[in-house]
Amino acid sequence: MPVNYQQIRSAIRAAGQQMPQYALKMKERRKEVMRLFGEYAHQTAILGERAERALELNGDLRLAIPGIQSLNTHIPEDTTRPVPVLWAADGSQIIPDGHLALQFGVINVGLIRLAAGETPLQSIESQLLFADDLYDEQGRRLGEESIALRRDSKERTALLQATSAENSPALTLTDGPLELFRDLRTSSEYQQELQNYLSILSQMSERRLLTAGYVDKPRSDLVVRLLEVLITPEQDISKNQRPLAGIGDAEIFATLLQPGERSASFGLQSPSTRLFQGDLALHFFYLNVGRANNAQIARVEIPAWVAKTETAINTVQHALLAQCRQMGSKAYPYILHRAHETAMVSFDERNQLLNLLQIEMLNQGQPPGETSNKQQAKNLPGKTRFGQ
Amino acid sequence: MNNDQIGYLLRASTSGAVAGCRVAELEQPHLGCMLRIPQAHGYQVYGILYDMHIDDDGLVRQLVTAESISPEVIADNRLHRSVPVEISMIFVGYLQNGQIFHLLPPRPPLTLEDVFLCSAAEMCTFTASGHFGYFRHILRGSDFPVAEILASHLRQAALAQHQHGDTAWINDATQELITLLRDDYPTLMNVLSALADTQLTPQE
Numbered sequence: 001m002p003v004n005y006q007q008i009r010s011a012i013r014a015a016g017q018q019m020p021q022y023a024l025k026m027k028e029r030r031k032e033v034m035r036l037f038g039e040y041a042h043q044t045a046i047l048g049e050r051a052e053r054a055l056e057l058n059g060d061l062r063l064a065i066p067g068i069q070s071l072n073t074h075i076p077e078d079t080t081r082p083v084p085v086l087w088a089a090d091g092s093q094i095i096p097d098g099h100l101a102l103q104f105g106v107i108n109v110g111l112i113r114l115a116a117g118e119t120p121l122q123s124i125e126s127q128l129l130f131a132d133d134l135y136d137e138q139g140r141r142l143g144e145e146s147i148a149l150r151r152d153s154k155e156r157t158a159l160l161q162a163t164s165a166e167n168s169p170a171l172t173l174t175d176g177p178l179e180l181f182r183d184l185r186t187s188s189e190y191q192q193e194l195q196n197y198l199s200i201l202s203q204m205s206e207r208r209l210l211t212a213g214y215v216d217k218p219r220s221d222l223v224v225r226l227l228e229v230l231i232t233p234e235q236d237i238s239k240n241q242r243p244l245a246g247i248g249d250a251e252i253f254a255t256l257l258q259p260g261e262r263s264a265s266f267g268l269q270s271p272s273t274r275l276f277q278g279d280l281a282l283h284f285f286y287l288n289v290g291r292a293n294n295a296q297i298a299r300v301e302i303p304a305w306v307a308k309t310e311t312a313i314n315t316v317q318h319a320l321l322a323q324c325r326q327m328g329s330k331a332y333p334y335i336l337h338r339a340h341e342t343a344m345v346s347f348d349e350r351n352q353l354l355n356l357l358q359i360e361m362l363n364q365g366q367p368p369g370e371t372s373n374k375q376q377a378k379n380l381p382g383k384t385r386f387g388q
Numbered sequence: 389m390n391n392d393q394i395g396y397l398l399r400a401s402t403s404g405a406v407a408g409c410r411v412a413e414l415e416q417p418h419l420g421c422m423l424r425i426p427q428a429h430g431y432q433v434y435g436i437l438y439d440m441h442i443d444d445d446g447l448v449r450q451l452v453t454a455e456s457i458s459p460e461v462i463a464d465n466r467l468h469r470s471v472p473v474e475i476s477m478i479f480v481g482y483l484q485n486g487q488i489f490h491l492l493p494p495r496p497p498l499t500l501e502d503v504f505l506c507s508a509a510e511m512c513t514f515t516a517s518g519h520f521g522y523f524r525h526i527l528r529g530s531d532f533p534v535a536e537i538l539a540s541h542l543r544q545a546a547l548a549q550h551q552h553g554d555t556a557w558i559n560d561a562t563q564e565l566i567t568l569l570r571d572d573y574p575t576l577m578n579v580l581s582a583l584a585d586t587q588l589t590p591q592e
Contacts, residue, residue, distance in 0.1 A: 112464070120464035326461050328453030334461055337447065341469075 026246055033247050034255070036227040041072040047226060054229040055269060057237045063229065064222035064249075064284075065267030071223070073264035074257050081311070081318040084169040084210060085115040089159045090339035091151035094350050095144050096134050101369035102357050105129035105142060106350075107151050109158045110342025112335050115168070122342055125158055130357070136189050146189060152180060153193045156200045163209055171210040171319050175336050178213040178301040179273055179282055198280060205279040205305045212306065212316050216332055218299035222268065222284070223249045249286060254295035257288035262300075262317045265307045276303070283307035287317060289324040289331040296331050392416075392504045395475060397425060400496035403525075404479055405435060407503040408472035411442070411465075420540025422506035422514065423477050425497045431484050433493045434506070434514055434522075435477030436541055438532040442473050475503070478529060480522035481514065488514055490521030508548035515545045516557065520564040527568060527575070534575065538565070539582035546588055558588055 040047055044066040051065055094106040106128055113121040134142055159172040180197060204211050221244075228244050229237060253263055268282040276282050281304040290296030300320065306312045323333035358368035371379075394417050395409030405425070409417075417423070417437055425433045448465065451457055482493040506514070514522075526538055542561055549557035562583065569576035 114460045114464065116458075116460060118460070120460055120467060122464070122468040322458075325456075326451065326454050326458060328450050330450055334451075338464065338468075341447070 029244050029247050030251060032231075033224055033227060033244055033252060036230060037071060037223075037252055040227070040230065042070045044068065044070060047071075047230070050229055051226055051269070053234070054232075054237050057234065058240065060240070060271055061225065061229070061237075062222065062270035063225035065269050066226070067265055067267065069264035071264065072256055074261045075264075075314070075317070076258070077260040077262075077318055077321050078314040079318060081315045082169075083116065083319050083322055084171045084315060085113065085166060086171055086173065086319060086323070086335050087159055087163055087166075088112050088173040088333070088335040088339040089155040089162075090175055090336065090343045091155045092340075092343045092345050093147045093151050094345055094353070095147055096129070096142065098141075099372040099375035100354060101371045102354060102361065103130075103134055103141075104353070104357055105134060105147055106345060106353065107147060107154055108343050108345050109151070109154050110339045110344075111158055111162055112338045112342060113162070114335050122338070123162075124342055125154070127154070128353075136187075138188075149180070149190060149193050153197050153200070156197060159211075160200050160203055160209075163207075169210070169315075171212065171316060172204070173211075173320075173333060173336055173339075174213050175216075175340065176213055177215055177299075178211070178303065179268065179270065179276070181272075194275065198275065201276075201280050201303060205303065208305065210306055210312060210316060211303055212320070213301040214320065214333055214336060215299040215301065218250055218286075218297065219248055220299060221245075221248050222266065223252060249299070250297040253286040253288070253297050257286065257295065257297070259288055259291050259295070260321055262287045262313070265302070265313055268301065279303065279305040285313065285317075287320060289321060291329070392507065393502050394423070394505050395472070395503050397497055397499055397501040397503055398472075398474065399499065402479070402492055402496055405433075405477055405497065407475045407477070409475060409503075410467075411473055414440070414473050416505050417475060418540070418544065420537050420542075421544055422480075422511045422541070423475075424504050424506050424510065425501050426504070427497060427501070430486065432482060433479055433497055434481045434483070434488075435479050436522075436526060436537065437475055437477050438529065438537045439476035440473055441476065445469075476532075478525055478532075480525045488517040490518050490525075492525070508551055511545055511548045512552045512554070515549065515561075516554065520561060523561075523565060523568060535578035535582040538579055539586050542583060543586040543588055 047066045051063060054063070055061055089109055089111050091107060091109045093108065094104070096103045096105045106126060108127075109125045111121075111123045111125070129142065129147070136142060136146065155174055159174070163170050163172060178201075180194060201211070224244050224247050228242065231243060232241055257263060263286040265283050265285045268284050273282045282301055283304060283306075284299055284301045287298045287300055288295050289298050298320075300316065302313065302316060306316065320333055323335055324331035326334035327337070361368045395407040398406045398408045400406070407423075417440070419437060419440070421437050423435045423437055425435070427433065447469070451461065451465070479493055479496075481488060481490040483489075484494075523538075526541070527534060529537070542558065545561070546558040549555075565579055566576065569579060
């Protein structure tokens with residue numbers, strides 16, 4: 001059956017009717033955000049103290065910690081910076097499906113290397129998860145979160161290994177934040193993978209390998225959250241009140257940053273970033289990768305060993321902008337798109353792998369499994385018009 | 389792939405085939421060149437290239453909107469991205485038991501067969517065999533510019549024949565074409581006009 005359009009239509013109409021009022025509310029909040037941003041732009045010490053106090057009261061806060069540069073700092077691209085050798089990794093996965101004839105998973109990581117004047121390199125690393133690999137230490141079958149966590153870790157491991165023979169300065173890029181976002185924080189598997197992830201970042205830090213995570217169309221409100229703690233009475237900070245909810249940082253920086261400009265670097269504070277200490281502490285800056293009158297804001301996460309020096313941040317900024325320019329009007333780092341394209345596992349490929357596994361089972365005298373009845377019913381051809 | 393291999397067969401019928409090759413390997417084949425597809429037991433199918441098709445995709449379409457594309461991005465697209473160049477050929481004959489026939493092959497080659505460029509010597513052997521019977525396969529073509537393909541092929545074949553000491557081949561070939569097209573004046577004029585543009589002299 002299709003969607004119940006009658007129901008949905010009335011819901012859409014109701015949502016639409018609320019929009020003018022909602023837009024007005026957002027406009028007021030935006031105005032307040034911009035007022036606070038302008039007023040406190042140069043008072044980073046006050047902001048820092050206030051953020052620390054707020055974190056004492058509410059450890060779950062996720063916000064930006066200002067550095068010594070004012071909030072409204074905008075730094076143009078330094079086109080004199082040499083573009084380092086670029087490495088990008090991206091991963092994709094096949095999640096085990098209990099309804100298929102055989103249960104298996106795959107973690108696929110695509111790697112791309114681009115360097116001026118050299119032949120581009122591309123490689124794929126694929127790991128099959130089968131039989132015992134599909135269960136964690138507690139005997140639970142791996143789910144989407146577990147496999148995604150392993151994939152994140154593998155992306156970073158692949159970058160570390162790939163760059164081990166690199167003699168020239170290199171920048172490693174991944175899509176998305178450097179911070180690990182997974183719903184498994186209490187599990188031993190998460191802790192193990194997290195330690196592995198931190199160990200890889202440490203090794204990258206020791207080698208002073210430039211590293212960044214690129215977040216396209218960021219929805220984060222870390223700077224807005226910082227401004228919120230300014231206007232929230234201390235007794236209410238632990239209540240997670242959000243007087244400026246709905247306004248993202250990108251809205252602030254779209255008005256501030258000219259094409260090619262980046263913001264100051266901020267510290268990133270959240271419950272999970274406490275594990276990223278010292279050289280691994282997470283920072284970020286906003287970058288306008290768009291064109292005149294069409295700001296496109298990206299958020300770039302960098303570890304402390306990169307954030308420490310302005311020249312390193314400038315190198316990351318220049319390299320990312322050069323990559324984004326390759327993609328024309330839809331600015332996004334070319335190398336990250338290619339890593340994604342390389343890693344992506346299609347539905348057809350999943351079926352082909354399943355066939356290969358079944359053939360191997362038969363070769364070994366083992367049953368090839370059977371698709372669930374539910375899946376078989378789903379695989380039936382859909383309704384068609386008479387004669388088609 | 390060895391030096392003369394230009395790609396692998398994608399699909400085939402009794403009258404022609406399409407091969408795929410990577411953009412990076414596109415330097416060798418030319419319009420009108422002769423190709424061969426070796427099979428088992430000395431059986432080999434010959435074709436003449438009449439079209440090269442380069443497809444775009446979403447990323448390429450987006451890249452062309454950039455103000456400038458860096459050399460490494462161009463190299464990456466040509467080397468690594470799986471956008472094959474499609475090379476279309478018409479079959480013009482085959483080799484069986486050491487004998488060349490200017491007939492359509494008894495059976496088409498199978499997918500993923502190796503496709504090779506014919507050397508000058510192989511082209512001479514094929515084009516000098518029989519009496520230009522393979523021209524009719526080209527002249528029958530309806531979905532490619534017959535005159536241009538013929539002119540391009542004759543230029544390459546004439547040069548190969550000249551290198552191997554047969555300077556009369558091009559005159560004989562032209563005479564045969566005039567005979568074959570004597571009742572089709574528009575096509576004959578097109579072919580002769582295209583031949584004139586190849587600037588072939590009888591000495592070549």
